[in-house]
Amino acid sequence: MSNSTFEITKEKEHEVRATDAMCINESQQDHKWYYNFKYLITGVLFGIVFVKAEVISWFRIQEMFRLQSFHMYGIIGGAVLVGMLSVWLIKTLKIKTIHGEEITFSDKKFNKGQIYGGLIFGLGWGLTGACPGPLFAQIGVGATVVMATLLSAVAGTWVYGRFREQLPH
Amino acid sequence: MLEIIKQPWPWYVAGPLIGLTVPALLILGNKSFGISSSLRHACAACLPAGIPFFKYEWKKETWNLVFVLGIFLGGAIAAHLLTNPASIKVNENLVKELAVYGITDFSSMVPTDIVSWENLFTASGLIMMVGGGFLVGFGARYAGGCTSGHAIMGLSTLQWPSLVATICFMIGGFVMANWILPIILSL
Numbered sequence: 001m002s003n004s005t006f007e008i009t010k011e012k013e014h015e016v017r018a019t020d021a022m023c024i025n026e027s028q029q030d031h032k033w034y035y036n037f038k039y040l041i042t043g044v045l046f047g048i049v050f051v052k053a054e055v056i057s058w059f060r061i062q063e064m065f066r067l068q069s070f071h072m073y074g075i076i077g078g079a080v081l082v083g084m085l086s087v088w089l090i091k092t093l094k095i096k097t098i099h100g101e102e103i104t105f106s107d108k109k110f111n112k113g114q115i116y117g118g119l120i121f122g123l124g125w126g127l128t129g130a131c132p133g134p135l136f137a138q139i140g141v142g143a144t145v146v147m148a149t150l151l152s153a154v155a156g157t158w159v160y161g162r163f164r165e166q167l168p169h
Numbered sequence: 170m171l172e173i174i175k176q177p178w179p180w181y182v183a184g185p186l187i188g189l190t191v192p193a194l195l196i197l198g199n200k201s202f203g204i205s206s207s208l209r210h211a212c213a214a215c216l217p218a219g220i221p222f223f224k225y226e227w228k229k230e231t232w233n234l235v236f237v238l239g240i241f242l243g244g245a246i247a248a249h250l251l252t253n254p255a256s257i258k259v260n261e262n263l264v265k266e267l268a269v270y271g272i273t274d275f276s277s278m279v280p281t282d283i284v285s286w287e288n289l290f291t292a293s294g295l296i297m298m299v300g301g302g303f304l305v306g307f308g309a310r311y312a313g314g315c316t317s318g319h320a321i322m323g324l325s326t327l328q329w330p331s332l333v334a335t336i337c338f339m340i341g342g343f344v345m346a347n348w349i350l351p352i353i354l355s356l
Contacts, residue, residue, distance in 0.1 A: 051247035129279070
């Protein structure tokens with residue numbers, strides 16, 4: 001196989017992986033597996049906040065959708081504000097990763113899936129009282145039956161992938 | 170200090186902390202915050218079945234699977250070491266509304282009167298757990314992200330398609346919680 005064909009396949013692989021995904025950044029560095037430990041720690045801290053702020057509570061989500069409490073709006077709003085400010089700082093100060101790599105951002109293209117999929121996701125969110133992140137944390141706090149919900153969410157993802165071509169986008 | 174940590178955290182502490190996940194992942198390794206992708210990587214790893222959408226090197230996204238494993242562990246740590254024995258304090262109107270459907274136990278993060286192993290195969294339990302999970306997984310991928318990817322990461326980077334998705338998430342949730350859920354709970 002010539003070098004150029006290899007490049008094309010590599011590009012195509014990246015394209016497939018990047019489809020409808022947020023986490024697509026290709027690292028130029030080849031790290032050892034234990035470098036993933038830093039993401040484990042981030043996840044642990046994130047999970048603790050989820051539990052302590054009751055973000056993973058089915059009742060808090062019901063309050064949000066019934067406009068009975070400001071709590072969840074404050075959390076999402078606060079997170080977005082801090083996120084925006086951080087991204088702006090990273091871009092303005094050209095902050096690099098701890099390994100000296102450039103931090104990159106990719107634009108999201110609009111397609112009708114964001115409407116149809118968004119509405120379907122919202123219906124599910126109102127039922128389970130949990131988006132994908134809280135599902136993992138709910139299992140962690142000991143609500144083991146949520147494993148059934150998570151498994152079903154994986155099944156939903158698989159069915160989407162299977163019928164992706166037939167769905168309007 | 171530990172006593173303060175054990176209390177439920179207010180929104181103005183938790184919101185910014187959750188927002189800090191965005192720069193943390195970017196600075197740690199140029200990773201964009203997104204959780205529902207982990208479900209896709211699980212499909213790609215376990216059952217790609219020759220489907221083009223799942224034919225990619227999921228191993229390059231191992232970090233994402235490690236991150237969600239961390240969320241699971243974080244939940245376990247918070248529940249065992251930082252726990253607050255009191256039940257969650259919710260709006261009185263919600264307490265009254267839910268009592269009509271026999272939901273009176275507020276001690277867990279999930280409504281254990283319906284969401285439990287015993288109720289997994291009752292009509293309302295099956296719809297809420299299995300049906301709800303399916304909609305979350307299907308919808309998130311169809312929309313190209315979930316609350317983390319669109320509402321937090323997408324809005325932080327000023328992506329208008331993410332705003333569209335976030336508004337649709339909210340519409341779907343309002344419709345379900347106010348109009349459809351009452352019917353399911355009375356089954």
